[in-house]
Amino acid sequence: MAILPPPYTPRKSSPSPKRSPDGSRTRSLSVRSSKSRSDAPAPPKRHRFTFASLRGNYQSELSKRLFRLIKSENYVINAYESAGQERQSIATQLSEWGEQTGDDAVSELSDKLGVILTEIGAQEDIFAQNLEDSRSVLKQIRNTEGGVQPSRDHKTKVQDEIARLKYKEPTSTKLVSLEQELVRAEAENLVAEAQLTNVTRAKLKEAYAQHFAAVVERAEKQAILAKHGRRILNLLNDTPVVPGDTHEPFNADRQARQILYDAEEDLRIWTLNLEEVSTQAHPVVGGVLDGKAAATSSLSPRPTELGNHPTQLGVHPAHRKASGASNHSNAGSSSSSAAADPPYPLSQEERRRREDMIVAC
Numbered sequence: 001m002a003i004l005p006p007p008y009t010p011r012k013s014s015p016s017p018k019r020s021p022d023g024s025r026t027r028s029l030s031v032r033s034s035k036s037r038s039d040a041p042a043p044p045k046r047h048r049f050t051f052a053s054l055r056g057n058y059q060s061e062l063s064k065r066l067f068r069l070i071k072s073e074n075y076v077i078n079a080y081e082s083a084g085q086e087r088q089s090i091a092t093q094l095s096e097w098g099e100q101t102g103d104d105a106v107s108e109l110s111d112k113l114g115v116i117l118t119e120i121g122a123q124e125d126i127f128a129q130n131l132e133d134s135r136s137v138l139k140q141i142r143n144t145e146g147g148v149q150p151s152r153d154h155k156t157k158v159q160d161e162i163a164r165l166k167y168k169e170p171t172s173t174k175l176v177s178l179e180q181e182l183v184r185a186e187a188e189n190l191v192a193e194a195q196l197t198n199v200t201r202a203k204l205k206e207a208y209a210q211h212f213a214a215v216v217e218r219a220e221k222q223a224i225l226a227k228h229g230r231r232i233l234n235l236l237n238d239t240p241v242v243p244g245d246t247h248e249p250f251n252a253d254r255q256a257r258q259i260l261y262d263a264e265e266d267l268r269i270w271t272l273n274l275e276e277v278s279t280q281a282h283p284v285v286g287g288v289l290d291g292k293a294a295a296t297s298s299l300s301p302r303p304t305e306l307g308n309h310p311t312q313l314g315v316h317p318a319h320r321k322a323s324g325a326s327n328h329s330n331a332g333s334s335s336s337s338a339a340a341d342p343p344y345p346l347s348q349e350e351r352r353r354r355e356d357m358i359v360a361c
Contacts, residue, residue, distance in 0.1 A: 029112070029115060029257055029260050030095070030111050030112075030114075030115065059146070060145070060146050060149035060150075061149065062145045062146070062148060062149045062152070063142050063143075063145035063146045063149065066138065066141060066142045066145060067142055069138070070135060070138050070139060070142060073131070073135045073138070074135065076131070077128045077131050077132055077135065078128075080124050080125075080127055080128040080131065081124070081125055081128045083121075083124050084121040084122065084123070084124030084125040084127075084128065085121065085125075086121075087117060087118075087120055087121030087124060088117070088118050088121035088122070090117060091113075091114040091115070091116075091117035091118040091121065092114060092118075094110050094113060094114050094117065095110055095111045095113075095114035097110065098110025098111060098114075099111070104249065104250045105235075105236055105237065105247065105250035105252075106236070108250060108253050108256060109232055109233075109235060109236050109256060112232050112256045112257075112259070112260060113229060113232055113233075115260055116225050116226075116228060116229040116232065116260075116263065117229075119225055119263075119267075120222050120225050120226070123218050123221050123222050123225075124218070126217075126218070127214055127215075127217070127218040130210065130211075130213075130214035130217070131211065131214060133210055133214075134207045134208065134210040134211040134214065135207075137203050137206050137207035137210065138203065138204075138207045140199065140203050141199060141200050141203045141204065144195060144196050144199045144200070145196060147192065148189075148192045148193065148195070148196045151185070151188055151189045151192040151193075152189060152192075154185050154188075154189075155182070155185040155186060155188075155189045158178060158181050158182045158185050159182060161178055162175065162178050162179065162182060165178065198281065201281070202279065202281035205277060205279055205281075206279075209277040213272060213274060216272065216274060217272055220270065220272075221267060221270060224263065224266045224267060224270065225263055225267075228259050228260070228262060228263035228266070231259050231262075232256055232259050235252040235255055235256055235259075
């Protein structure tokens with residue numbers, strides 16, 4: 001199975017150009033369509049601060065670093081959004097400056113360049129949105145880390161309590177119950193650590209597969225626009241003139257419009273062609289991502305990992321090693337080993353699910 005890059009399509013893209021009854025395009029090819037555009041206030045920035053942001057002061061030790069990384073990534077996203085807005089503002093200013101020069105060629109071509117620059121700025125905003133999608137995937141790792149920390153703390157607390165009692169009251173009756181509690185805490189922590197490892201690997205792959213796909217999309221689309229912008233520049237005659245002479249009248253306005261049509265068409269037919277990022281992360285019973293057993297549905301189990309017995313697939317990860325060892329010593333008792341309970345109490349639902357899986361095997 002492979003992680004395919006998501007179909008990055010502009011969320012705020014303008015509608016496809018319409019055609020008038022005579023077949024000509026009606027899409028505006030100028031950034032001067034509204035004279036009040038440059039005077040209008042800039043659109044408000046999206047502020048992501050909420051009361052939930054205060055959680056940074058109460059993050060667990062395990063998730064603090066990733067929390068800071070995700071927060072820093074938010075600053076980067078805001079910077080790209082601001083850059084896109086500023087680029088579009090500069091495009092409008094370029095067009096208006098060209099209009100007031102009094103030079104027909106400069107006026108016409110600066111307006112067309114403004115269209116190109118406006119679209120380049122729009123790509124920055126799309127890039128920022130795609131980065132936000134990637135950032136949200138990293139949050140799943142952070143949340144899992146936050147969930148594992150209490151399990152670690154509980155296990156450590158029980159171990160410390162046992163050590164204290166053994167030192168002060170070696171004959172205390174609490175030792176038996178605390179040792180049983182430690183077994184349950186270790187089993188619970190074992191499952192939590194496996195969950196953390198598998199989620200971390202799977203979501204790290206997914207997040208940065210999206211991130212790098214977004215980088216490629218932004219780079220390739222802006223490269224397309226930049227190439228067509230250079231074509232527009234070639235329409236401007238910059239031959240020096242002596243005092244008293246003038247340039248020939250500008251008559252390449254149709255060619256300039258055609259270049260914008262070409263740029264629009266190239267963006268429309270653009271597709272993202274990337275090498276696939278493979279993944280073997282599959283959900284299994286209990287919601288745990290078992291990366292090693294991901295391909296068991298289509299491949300035979302590995303003898304070194306599964307005790308060379310298919311019933312290992314139905315054994316809880318916390319009990320897999322012990323069960324595997326018993327299979328090596330006694331192949332005939334593999335069914336009873338697989339059916340053994342993990343070293344902590346099972347709910348009725350978990351016990352019924354394990355029995356169904358064993359029967360299916």
